[in-house]
Amino acid sequence: MSSLVVVGVQWGDEGKGKVVDLLAREADIIVRFQGGNNAGHTLVVGGKKTIVRLIPSGVLHAGKICVIGNGVVIDPQVLVEEIDTLQQQGCLSEASLLKISETAHLIMPYHKAIDLARERLRGEGRIGTTGRGIGPTYEDKMARVGIRIIDLLDEHVFREKLTHNLQEKNIYLGAILKEQALDYDQIFDGYCRLRDRLAPYVTNTSRYLHQEITRGRKVLFEGAQGTMLDVDHGTYPYVTSSNTIAGAVCAGVGIAPQQINGVIGISKAYTTRVGSGPFPTELLGPEGEKLRRDGGEFGTVTGRPRRCGWFDAVVARTAARLNGINSIALTKIDVLSGFPTLRVCTAYGYQGQHYDEVPASARILEQLTPIYEELPGWSERLTDLRSLDALPLTARRYVERIEQLVGVPVKMISVGAGREETILIRPSFF
Ligand code: IMP
Secondary structure (H helix, E strand, O other), X not given: OOEEEEEEOOXXXXXXXXXXXXXXXXXXXXXXXXXXXXXXXXXXXXXXEEEEOOOOHHHHOOOOEEEEOOOEEEOHHHHHHHHHHHHHOOOOOOXXXXXXXXXXEEOOXXXXXXXXXXXXXXHHHOOOOOOOOXXXXXXXXXXXXOOEHHHHHOHHXXXXXXXXXXXXXXXXXXXXXXXXXXXXXHHHHHHHXXXXXXXXXXXXXXXXXXXXXXXXXXXXXXXOOOHHHOOOOOOOOOOOOOOOOOOHHHHHHHOOHHHOOEEEEEEEOOEEEOOOOOOOOEOOOHHHHHHHHHHOXXXXXXXXXXXXXXXXXXXXXXXXXXXXXXXXXXEOHHHHOOOOEEEEEEEEEEOOEEEOOOOOOHHHHHHOEEEEEEEEOOOOOOOOOOOHHHOOHHHHHHHHHHHHHHOOOEEEEEOOOEOOOEEEOOOOOO
16 A cells, blocks of 8 residues: 555544654655644653644654645644654654645734634534644635645735735624634734745645656555544534544545555544543543543643543444544553443433434534443553553453454554553554
8 A cells, every 4th residue: 555544534533644744654755634733643652741732743763754735724833833842852854854734824923813702702502623723724724715835925906805805804803703804914013024934834635635646655544633523423512623534635625636655543542532522421420530541531632631431443443434444543542541340331311313424413422322342451450551452351352342343353453641651453554
């Protein structure tokens, strides 16, 4: 296989960063195709923690090429800061190691202001966005008034687009959202400075990837967020504003469907979600508290406590079908140590109906009853284990049951945050 997609099975935060970092050893090129700096991928190498938000998680491997595709929305300030931090750590030593799509859209200061103000006004009905301006930027892209990297590179075009957009946005910010107007010169000067920093990396990444895939180079596409946050297939309206499923790769980088060979789904051994929205297997009592504490379940980007619950096979089954997942990487199984009994949701019940996939209605999702199966837990610490055989029998049974319920084999098990804290059932994924 020469090109693989990695996607989140649940509501994001499944540990994609760690898995991509591991798979990147075998890859030549690692690519982001959607989302923006609402994602935060945590990498732990040799005990040292690095968080990347925009640059693909393969960046810590020397000599690998990282690509930010056209489907990503870019906050140039965040990207420049990330490049600086990574360069201080000895990464991205040459400009050729990072390629940014010329047609990716820019997050502008008014997008962030609108995102934050709308959430404030929504009150109880808020989506719980990350407040990074992601939604408003995708809105402008679809409304065909977005500003792309290529527009920033042409000062004349940038001036025109910014002038037009800012006039409209300032009226909206003031009259509807009751916010301060933003200053044109400040934005223009700041973005021109950032443009000079980013210009060396900008290219036609669609064409570049086509050429490299044709040459047989191994490419890893790194999804952000998770399947249940997909704007079309997730728990709408409590979703992000991009398509997060594997099918989004083609549009998000500009390659053909035939150029994708496999899909790996990353799933936590339990479930978490940040922000608002339905969460059928959520645990509101001490069991949820234990998962949050033992799993360190606090948002990478916003620091918010994550909502925690049992593994939901309905969610995973739906994600397996939507993405065409060939294998699962099951993460954070070590966090489940110490529960005498574990529960796994096998289906949903609602007014006498039985659901084996996630229903589209948010109202049904909020009112349904999860149908659980109980499995015996284990008390042993799993973090030092490196083979399937070394796992307690009950943990192996738990993994096997997940495979049966989802219909996809588990090929990698993560037992800790570190790169080496992994049980590899399949030695190679490419
Ligand atoms: P937005 O993407 O900032 O617009 O937020 C929309 C929803 O997606 C909110 O519930 C966020 O908490 C969630 N979300 C966005 N990015 C991530 C992520 O990387 N991990 C988990 N949840 C996310």
